[in-house]
Amino acid sequence: xxxxxxxxxxxxxxxxxxxxxxxxxxxxxxxxxxxxxxxxxxxxxxxxxxxxxxxxxxxxxxxxxxxxxxxxxxxxxxxxxxxxxxxxxxxxxxxxxxxxxxxxxxxxxxxxxxx
Amino acid sequence: xxxxxxxxxxxxxxxxxxxxxxxxxxxxxxxxxxxxxxxxxxxxxxxxxxxxxxxxxxxxxxxxxxxxxxxxxxxxxxxxxxxxxxxxxxxxxxxxxxxxxxxxxxxxxxxxxxx
Numbered sequence: 001x002x003x004x005x006x007x008x009x010x011x012x013x014x015x016x017x018x019x020x021x022x023x024x025x026x027x028x029x030x031x032x033x034x035x036x037x038x039x040x041x042x043x044x045x046x047x048x049x050x051x052x053x054x055x056x057x058x059x060x061x062x063x064x065x066x067x068x069x070x071x072x073x074x075x076x077x078x079x080x081x082x083x084x085x086x087x088x089x090x091x092x093x094x095x096x097x098x099x100x101x102x103x104x105x106x107x108x109x110x111x112x113x114x115x
Numbered sequence: 116x117x118x119x120x121x122x123x124x125x126x127x128x129x130x131x132x133x134x135x136x137x138x139x140x141x142x143x144x145x146x147x148x149x150x151x152x153x154x155x156x157x158x159x160x161x162x163x164x165x166x167x168x169x170x171x172x173x174x175x176x177x178x179x180x181x182x183x184x185x186x187x188x189x190x191x192x193x194x195x196x197x198x199x200x201x202x203x204x205x206x207x208x209x210x211x212x213x214x215x216x217x218x219x220x221x222x223x224x225x226x227x228x229x230x
Contacts, residue, residue: 004158031216042119042205042220043159056217091158098216100147100209101166106158 002026004107006092012113018080021110025073025094032069033104034077035091043091049075050098082114117142119206121221128196129229136191136224138206147209148189149218150180154202162204165189176200201228 005024013019025032030051035043046065048056051072060067064083069075079086089109095102118141128134140146147166151159163174170182180191189206203223210217 033217040124040222042207042222043218044220045217048217093159095216100216100218102216103161103164104218106151106160108156108158 004092004094004105006090006107006110008110009108010111010113012115013082015084015114016081018078019082019112020076020078021090021092021112023075023077023092023107025075025092026105029094029096029105030072031095031098031102032075033093033095034067034075035093035106037089037091037109039088046077046090048098055098079112082112084114087112087114117146117208117210117219119208119219119221121204121206121224123224124222125225125227127227127229130198131195134191134193134196134200134226136204136206136226138189138191138221139187140189140206140208141187142208146189148180148182149207149209150174150178150189150191151205151207151220152176152202153205153223159205162191196226196228198228198230201226 032049034046037043047060049069067077089111091109092107093104095104120139149164150162153159162178163172165172165182203225205223206221207218
């Protein structure tokens with residue numbers, strides 16, 4: 001069974017440029033998460049989806065970040081415009097359902113460098 | 116608010132020695148607790164979890180953890196460390212209420228293994 005797929009794995013951009021990350025969750029997983037992991041820190045939740053609905057986006061900086069999961073399967077996270085402080089690893093995870101008892105499976109992440 | 120503290124940023128142990136990684140949590144109810152491992156360039160992998168019942172839980176790769184409510188701790192242990200255990204370890208607590216299903220991570224402990 002394929003795991004969570006993320007692309008690209010690495011991205012280097014100039015500040016003020018836009019960037020997008022893509023995530024394909026494990027088949028059948030209704031819940032999808034985007035996490036931000038800064039260097040030397042643990043992951044922090046940005047947004048959680050139940051199917052195509054964003055049920056928790058309280059930590060998403062909405063002035064520059066946006067996300068979508070139009071068909072309730074794969075998802076895209078976008079930053080426009082990127083700032084130097086956005087350099088980090090962006091992790092996607094999925095689970096069968098919401099609730100802490102559902103194990104979250106993580107993708108390898110996208111490492112973003114903003115110059 | 117929930118929080119997780121991992122007091123040790125970096126630990127070095129000799130191969131074959133025992134290991135204990137510390138984790139303390141702040142939570143208002145019975146917590147869902149997790150330990151994840153992250154190898155360089157890899158996503159997070161679940162080692163073990165505690166929801167209820169037996170306070171000593173067994174995980175993959177020979178790891179175990181003990182939940183101690185009186186100490187608000189969930190320390191990870193392994194009796195004999197292998198070189199392949201070198202990685203970063205994250206303790207996490209599951210959210211509740213509106214954040215149910217979200218994970219709150221500690222800052223991680225980096226484990227180095229000496230030959």
